[in-house]
Every structure is written in C-alpha cells, then in structure tokens.
Amino acid sequence: MEKTLQVLTELEHDGLLLRYAIGGAMAATFYAEPVLTFDLDVFVILPQAAGLLLTLVPLYDTLRARGYAEQGECVNIEGVPVQFLPAYNALLEEALAEARETSYENTPTRVLRAEHLAAIAVQTGRDKDRERVRVLLEQAPLDGEYLRAVLARHNLETRWKQWTS
Amino acid sequence: MEAVDKLSPEIARLIAAKQERRHKLAALPFPEKVRIVVQLQRMVAPVLRARGRPVRVWRLTGD
Numbered sequence: 001m002e003k004t005l006q007v008l009t010e011l012e013h014d015g016l017l018l019r020y021a022i023g024g025a026m027a028a029t030f031y032a033e034p035v036l037t038f039d040l041d042v043f044v045i046l047p048q049a050a051g052l053l054l055t056l057v058p059l060y061d062t063l064r065a066r067g068y069a070e071q072g073e074c075v076n077i078e079g080v081p082v083q084f085l086p087a088y089n090a091l092l093e094e095a096l097a098e099a100r101e102t103s104y105e106n107t108p109t110r111v112l113r114a115e116h117l118a119a120i121a122v123q124t125g126r127d128k129d130r131e132r133v134r135v136l137l138e139q140a141p142l143d144g145e146y147l148r149a150v151l152a153r154h155n156l157e158t159r160w161k162q163w164t165s
Numbered sequence: 166m167e168a169v170d171k172l173s174p175e176i177a178r179l180i181a182a183k184q185e186r187r188h189k190l191a192a193l194p195f196p197e198k199v200r201i202v203v204q205l206q207r208m209v210a211p212v213l214r215a216r217g218r219p220v221r222v223w224r225l226t227g228d
Contacts, residue, residue, distance in 0.1 A: 001199055002226040026202070033190040034201040036209060038220045071221070079224025105196055105226065139191040 003078035005109045016059050018045040021099035021110040031114040031140035039083045043096055046086050054086055091154045114140040115147040122156045
C-alpha cells in the first residue's frame, strides 16, 4: 500500500496526473470504521490531451511500461488494484482541489474531505451511498457549516434532507 | 425489529457496547485501519473466489 501511494505521487510529479486523492471506501475508512473493499478508488485530475479530450490512455501506457498490469477496471500497482476515476463534474473537481493532505506510514498522500465524501455519496445516490452517509454522520468529524455550503453549491440539499431527516 | 427503547437492559447494553467498539475502530490510526481492511479481505476472498469473483488481497509494505 505504501509503495502504491509512492507510485501515485511519482505519477503526479511526472505530470501524468495533475492531482490525485483517495476516495471511495478507503477514504471513508480514513474517517470512520474500516469497511471491506478490494479496490483503491483514486480520483484524478488529468492533463488535457490534444483536442481537449480527457483520456486515461497515457497514464495506463506509462503504468504498463513500468510493469503494472491492468485487471478489469483497475491497475495492479504494487499489489493493490487501483481504480482511477477522472473528476467528471464540479463537485469532484472541488473535492480534489480541497482534499486533505495526510500521510500513510512515511508516505505523503491525499484523501478527500469527509464532507465531500458525504456529498459525493448523496450525488451518486445508491443504497450503499446512503449507508456511507449514515456511517460518516455517526463517526466522522464533519464540519457542519462546510458540509452545508458544499451541499448548497452542488444542489444536493433536497436529497440530503430526505436521507437524514 | 424491536425499537431499541423497548429492548431488555441486557440487549441494550450489548448494542451500546457494539456502538462503542465501532467508534473505537473509527478512531484508530489510518495504517491500522488499512491492516484491518486487509484482514477482512483475507477472510472474505476465499468465499468470493469460490463464487467466481477473482479478488486480490492487498500487499502491504513488508508482506
């Protein structure tokens, strides 16, 4: 896991990613009780290729050249299946911009803020996302004012009220 | 399911203890939580593989 994060940092340093942050179940685990997952979801801002197309191809090509094989939707980086998820809307772009700097063992890394994880779950809207919101509300140190502003900015207040009332 | 306030004191105590354990788990350092996730993966992987889902247990530093 630590080597995986080191590779992500190298990718960012080399310009193949403009920015990355851990999201999904592992980010939720950062703030709340551990939950089972087999993939490391990594949200990324990609450099724009010619024609303004966002593509994971250069990233995958580089990883393949370094010996990291694709496995379905993931790339196995140092024993951890990593799923790269390009930021595809304003909420994810904001979440990446404001992600929390932290470290894993001795390696610096970045994790989405708990408030953004909650907002992303509301936006995604599946049953498991609703459960994530419940767990984050119960266990994570959420900044209420910050969360309300995120929900308002991205028009998520109605579903938030439905889910939490 | 019966509402918590109608449960016997013993069951209510067990539920409260479970809740407390979850909060203690939530407060662990991140690397310790990742070790727990990997332990969960080790427990669940054989079941999922037997169902035909190819899953991989993560490699942590030093494994």
